[in-house]
Amino acid sequence: MAESEPSLRESKRRATRAAIEDYASALAAEKGFDNVTVDDICAEVGISKRTFFNYVDSKETAVLGAPPRVPTDEERAEFLATEHEDILSALCRLAFELATTVRCVAPEQRATVLKRRRIIRRRDPDLAYQNVAGVHTMAAALVELTEEYLELYPGRKTLSAPPSHEAQSLVSIALCTLQLGNRIWLEQADGSDEALENCCIDALHELTTIFQGRSL
Template sequence: MPPPPERPAGLRETKRRQTRLALITAALTLVDERGADRVTVDEISALAEVSPRTFFNYFPTKEDALVGDPLEGSTDLRQQLLAVPAGTPLLDALLTALGPAMRQIQAERALWLLRMRVISAHPQLLPLLIAAAATAEQELAAAVAERLSLPPDHPFPPVAAAVANAALRVAVMRWAADTGGARPLSDHTREAFGIVAAGLAAPVSTIEESDA
């Protein structure tokens, strides 16, 4: 009997992302309900309807599943940044490149709020979160350097990446704190990036109050 035909690469990658997202969601859901110490890999795998062996194909530990970025593998910030037309100011280019990620986060608001709640309740996860953020920031800095044709040791790309990352983090936190969800994440992000673009100039109201 001939072997079954292989799945196209796109379908395999979609299935892989679906499985990864199911494991992240299962881990966050169970830990939110019971606490990290009362949840096992076997229980996470069962809720995601995969085997524990499959779990370890995606994550080395339970903690990595809790911190795992649901966007991983679904967006390529480097390609999106390089695709923005040349001559576009960097902050505008970054906003454009971040567009698909922001739309996905907005669409998966409940999952992201769950993730943030679990991480906030379990400080032991912070080192993993910091490490993941540092890796993402380094990748963004490399993409900025490539876009601007700067050498790898130039100080501008890491500074730009750090500032953009901080602005995005503030935007996400403000978006998450908006219990009504009236303002989309994209609005919060544009607002934060606008403050950076203005050179961190103090708001007019603050200046007027200090002069009074």
């Protein structure tokens, strides 16, 4: 069933959130993160500070987007309820949902905003560290979930090693896939979520082809 069109109020809400992240990332990329204030962002967007904090919880979120997150209880239950034909693809899809930080940005601006955020993190080691810490937290949660999955469906194990070892390997490949997919996505014109997801799928196929072609 096709999704219904958002209401005018919802459309305005999405546009405001997109504008906050667009202007915040542009200002920080131009002036430096520490030289931009919430007041600066509000002035560019044309909103009050009260409205700003109704949409985002901090300047960091406005500039860099929501950080990578861990699976919700519902996402964990859904993942464990299915014996996936391809556990790696399923894991990549879940990791994609958890790690994507540009969903609130207008589709035509997503690649631009992501490039700005990379520039901002390169200039500020503390911000880069925060992002890495968020990814590590997400990865640890995915390893725990994958280990639980392999214990629940032992027939899906590929390695003779313990489930914890295989889970770590699967999550490492999934995160590598997302990183490669992001790089492919940034090199093309289509900045949509669908294009990003397709690039991650292509990246997984590329990695699989390389692994299959190697003789150990």
